[in-house]
Amino acid sequence: MDASQVSQVTEMMYALRNPAGVPTYPIIFIGLGVLTFALHILFVQLMLGTSAITLYGAFNSNPYWRRLGAAMLEISKVSVSVAIVIGVAPLLFVQVIYDPHWYTSNVLSAKWVIAFIFILILAYWAMYFYYFQNGKNADKTVTPKSRWSMIVSLALMLVVGFIMHSLTTQILHPELWKEWYMQDGVLDYSGSQLHAYNPWRFAFFISMAIPVAGGMLVTYRRFKSVREDADHDYLNWAADLGKKWIKVGSVISAALYVAWMMNLPETAGDFATSFWGYAGGIAVIFYALWAMIRLKGEARFCSYMALPMALVIGLIVAVSREMLRYGILNDFFHYDFMDYKVVMDWYSTGLFFLTFAIVGGSVLAYFLTIAWKTGQTVGVYTPSAAVDKMGTVAIWIMVLWMIQFFVIGFWIWAK
Numbered sequence: 042m043d044a045s046q047v048s049q050v051t052e053m054m055y056a057l058r059n060p061a062g063v064p065t066y067p068i069i070f071i072g073l074g075v076l077t078f079a080l081h082i083l084f085v086q087l088m089l090g091t092s093a094i095t096l097y098g099a100f101n102s103n104p105y106w107r108r109l110g111a112a113m114l115e116i117s118k119v120s121v122s123v124a125i126v127i128g129v130a131p132l133l134f135v136q137v138i139y140d141p142h143w144y145t146s147n148v149l150s151a152k153w154v155i156a157f158i159f160i161l162i163l164a165y166w167a168m169y170f171y172y173f174q175n176g177k178n179a180d181k182t183v184t185p186k187s188r189w190s191m192i193v194s195l196a197l198m199l200v201v202g203f204i205m206h207s208l209t210t211q212i213l214h215p216e217l218w219k220e221w222y223m224q225d226g227v228l229d230y231s232g233s234q235l236h237a238y239n240p241w242r243f244a245f246f247i248s249m250a251i252p253v254a255g256g257m258l259v260t261y262r263r264f265k266s267v268r269e270d271a272d273h274d275y276l277n278w279a280a281d282l283g284k285k286w287i288k289v290g291s292v293i294s295a296a297l298y299v300a301w302m303m304n305l306p307e308t309a310g311d312f313a314t315s316f317w318g319y320a321g322g323i324a325v326i327f328y329a330l331w332a333m334i335r336l337k338g339e340a341r342f343c344s345y346m347a348l349p350m351a352l353v354i355g356l357i358v359a360v361s362r363e364m365l366r367y368g369i370l371n372d373f374f375h376y377d378f379m380d381y382k383v384v385m386d387w388y389s390t391g392l393f394f395l396t397f398a399i400v401g402g403s404v405l406a407y408f409l410t411i412a413w414k415t416g417q418t419v420g421v422y423t424p425s426a427a428v429d430k431m432g433t434v435a436i437w438i439m440v441l442w443m444i445q446f447f448v449i450g451f452w453i454w455a456k
């Protein structure tokens with residue numbers, strides 16, 4: 042591309058930018074975008090990895106695999122909900138900060154964006170169908186029913202992920218948007234195509250499900266081992282499997298990361314050999330080394346670090362992924378999200394952070410306490426007075442939040 046073509050693309054992107062500006066500093070949006078993407082992809086990987094274990098367990102007659110498959114279905118079911126809920130957050134941030142790119146990419150593949158929701162619903166239903174068919178089995182070693190539905194669920198989840206991947210990849214090619222829109226002199230309004238993808242990049246993000254699920258297995262042993270009815274042979278078997286998955290999976294993922302870096306578009310320049318280019322790959326391989334050193338034997342303390350470590354590694358990869366986007370759009374195409382017009386709105390910025398910390402914090406603390414205690418109790422769990430109080434406080438905080446929301450809304454409306 043020559044300089045005049047690049048400057049046309051730059052102008053096009055700035056022309057598409059929302060003239061209303063953004064309500065706080067762009068760096069805050071991007072920071073939150075990276076953080077929430079790391080959380081989203083961690084739960085996506087946890088969901089995919091534990092679904093794969095469920096599926097393998099369903100087709101394997103080994104009683105340990107069967108039990109593990111049933112146990113991991115519980116994790117997968119929760120992870121898919123968390124992945125979806127946390128997926129909304131990076132969606133909001135990316136559409137604010139990269140609005141010309143996100144909306145163009147979505148409009149170019151509009152049918153897929155709409156189909157995304159339906160495919161996701163089907164995938165979710167298929168997983169629950171399998172769960173309702175088998176969840177009540179007292180004996181977890183019997184052959185599960187309707188195994189096909191778990192295959193359908195996992196396959197559709199991958200399609201959903203691929204749609205997201207394609208939308209993200211299309212963002213990186215503003216030089217091709219017009220070509221995609223006008224093919225052979227005919228305008229294509231259909232939105233029926235996914236125009237860009239990078240199989241290595243997609244495979245990398247999906248493959249991280251192996252070490253992340255490994256981290257979950259190590260955590261699972263630690264969590265269940267304190268129960269009076271713990272079957273230590275089975276739990277040790279699961280944790281050993283987890284350690285293997287972390288080590289082997291990290292190596293596979295690191296290899297795919299290298300393949301991704303070797304297949305970047307030309308507009309990325311020398312990103313692959315830059316600091317952030319290396320950092321993502323080194324972080325992934327570091328997980329294997331960490332597991333070899335810190336997860337030896339029973340690793341009573343470090344077992345609980347396996348998933349937080351995966352999050353830290355995911356965060357480094359998320360920064361590297363964002364630096365790649367910035368490198369292409371700013372360094373090559375001269376579109377800098379940092380020069381977005383800021384129309385400072387302290388109320389909404391403050392409300393966001395306070396909601397996150399106080400409303401989110403109190404509700405999450407209550408839910409996590411209940412989930413933790415239930416998992417470690419044999420038989421029926423009855424919450425203590427203190428835990429009950431946590432729940433009441435969380436509800437009151439939510440009620441107060443809603444009251445302030447309507448009061449401020451009416452006040453502004455009446456002004």
Ligand code: HEM
Pocket residue numbers: 078081082085121124125126128129130131132133135161198199201202203205206207208209210212242243246247362
């Ligand atoms: C449950 C199935 C899902 C899977 C398997 C999945 C998978 C993925 C993957 C692999 C990526 C990385 C793409 C890349 O960088 O190449 C991604 C990014 C993303 N996903 Fe998901 N996802 C799922 C659901 C969702 C949902 C329900 C939402 C939103 C409501 C969502 C929002 C996002 C966003 C906003 C990004 C980042 C976009 C960007 O930064 O350009 N995802 N997802």
